[in-house]
Amino acid sequence: xxxxxxxxxxxxxxxxxxxxxxxxxxxxxxxxxxxxxxxxxxxxxxxxxxxxxxxxxxxxxxxxxxxxxxxxxxxxxxxxxxxxxxxxxxxxxxxxxxxxxxxxxxxxxxxxxxxxxxxxxxxxxxxxxxxxxxxxxxxxxxxxxxxxxxxxxxxxxxxxxxxxxxxxxxxxxxxxxxxxxxxxxxxx
Amino acid sequence: xxxxxxxxxxxxxxxxxxxxxxxxxxxxxxxxxxxxxxxxxxxxxxxxxxxxxxxxxxxxxxxxxxxxxxxxxxxxxxxxxxxxxxxxxxxxxxxxxxxxxxxxxxxxxxxxxxxxxxxxxxxxxxxxxxxxxxxxxxxxxxxxxxxxxxxxxxxxxxxxxxxxxxxxx
Numbered sequence: 001x002x003x004x005x006x007x008x009x010x011x012x013x014x015x016x017x018x019x020x021x022x023x024x025x026x027x028x029x030x031x032x033x034x035x036x037x038x039x040x041x042x043x044x045x046x047x048x049x050x051x052x053x054x055x056x057x058x059x060x061x062x063x064x065x066x067x068x069x070x071x072x073x074x075x076x077x078x079x080x081x082x083x084x085x086x087x088x089x090x091x092x093x094x095x096x097x098x099x100x101x102x103x104x105x106x107x108x109x110x111x112x113x114x115x116x117x118x119x120x121x122x123x124x125x126x127x128x129x130x131x132x133x134x135x136x137x138x139x140x141x142x143x144x145x146x147x148x149x150x151x152x153x154x155x156x157x158x159x160x161x162x163x164x165x166x167x168x169x170x171x172x173x174x175x176x177x178x179x180x181x182x183x184x185x186x187x188x
Numbered sequence: 189x190x191x192x193x194x195x196x197x198x199x200x201x202x203x204x205x206x207x208x209x210x211x212x213x214x215x216x217x218x219x220x221x222x223x224x225x226x227x228x229x230x231x232x233x234x235x236x237x238x239x240x241x242x243x244x245x246x247x248x249x250x251x252x253x254x255x256x257x258x259x260x261x262x263x264x265x266x267x268x269x270x271x272x273x274x275x276x277x278x279x280x281x282x283x284x285x286x287x288x289x290x291x292x293x294x295x296x297x298x299x300x301x302x303x304x305x306x307x308x309x310x311x312x313x314x315x316x317x318x319x320x321x322x323x324x325x326x327x328x329x330x331x332x333x334x335x336x337x338x339x340x341x342x343x344x345x346x347x348x349x350x351x352x353x354x355x356x357x
Contacts, residue, residue, distance in 0.1 A: 019248075021245070041248065043272070044271075044275075045271035045272070045275075046241070046267070046268055046271040046272035047271075048237075049237070049240065049241040049244070049268055049271075049272050050241075051241070052237075052238040052239075052240070052241025052242050052244075052245065053241040053242070053244045053245040053248070053272070054245060055241070055242055055245060056241060056242035056243060056244060056245025056246040056247075056248075056249070056253070057245035057246065057248055057249045058245070059206070059229070059231070059242070059245070059246060059249075059251075060206075060245065060246040060247075060248075060249030060250060060251035061249040061250070064249075066245075078235075078237075078238065078241075080234035080235045080238065081234070081238050081241070083234050084231065084232070084233055084234055084238055084242075087232065088231060173275040173276040173277070174275075174276065174277055176276070177248070177276045177277065177278075180248055181248055181250070184248065184249060184250070185250075186247075186248060186249055186250030187250045188250075
């Protein structure tokens with residue numbers, strides 16, 4: 001099983017200025033703990049929207065590799081977005097789903113991935129050709145260089161534990177937005 | 189019937205290239221024209237709230253988008269608007285094809301149609317209704333400008349007075 005914070009830290013070490021869209025719930029806490037940066041877009045709510053927002057950014061900015069840090073509960077709420085992303089298939093999209101099989105932030109109630117749902121298979125069924133599941137840190141480390149260097153779109157489902165992260169991102173939505181857009185040099 | 193062409197020209201003048209949509213027969217008239225114009229990039233959504241996320245991502249990347257949907261589909265967007273577009277101040281035009289008003293044949297379209305403006309009002313979102321061809325230029329141009337200056341989504345509603353209704357009982 002993968003420790004989510006350790007995997008997030010490992011990912012950040014291999015990035016430079018790639019934008020990251022972090023889902024509400026624990027993905028944004030781990031990202032803030034691993035390193036706050038201007039290119040981090042933290043979602044404080046809008047559960048399920050990280051996948052769609054990352055897709056929109058990838059379509060608008062083919063010059064950037066766009067990384068989504070999602071959770072199993074969040075993507076289960078917007079599974080249809082996988083069909084839309086696969087249809088558009090931007091090669092610069094990297095969708096990482098931390099799958100701890102629980103609604104961790106609300107007390108650990110099991111999600112459907114604790115039952116019969118398999119997110120990598122769902123992503124393949126939606127049309128992603130590069131959709132993989134990893135359940136050890138070694139496998140994550142082995143897959144990551146290819147994900148970051150070769151054209152996608154990629155879906156990486158990482159089976160993680162449910163350790164919490166101590167860090168908290170900035171809370172002002174407009175601060176997060178303006179800082180992120182400035183870092184990307186986006187015209188308003 | 190010039191309204192589909194007029195609307196597309198105004199989108200183009202305002203640099204709105206990206207159209208995210210769930211189609212209906214009214215919006216289909218706009219979408220069929222847009223599909224033939226290389227200026228526009230069309231994204232079919234499986235569910236309308238995806239469009240709020242996609243347009244947010246596009247805006248963060250420096251591109252303008254419009255969300256086209258029916259009044260029924262607006263109901264699917266409420267939390268994404270309330271928890272993403274509104275607090276993060278993401279401006280865009282929502283072009284909403286109205287069901288449930290004049291000439292409606294389907295009783296199951298009436299409740300959401302009646303709730304459309306009240307829901308927009310409850311969210312604090314501005315909305316304007318197109319009823320005649322000669323209103324399109326002023327209303328569309330003005331709504332788009334206000335969306336980007338206020339950094340909020342703004343809705344333009346296509347009424348059945350403008351677009352007609354199905355000849356079905």
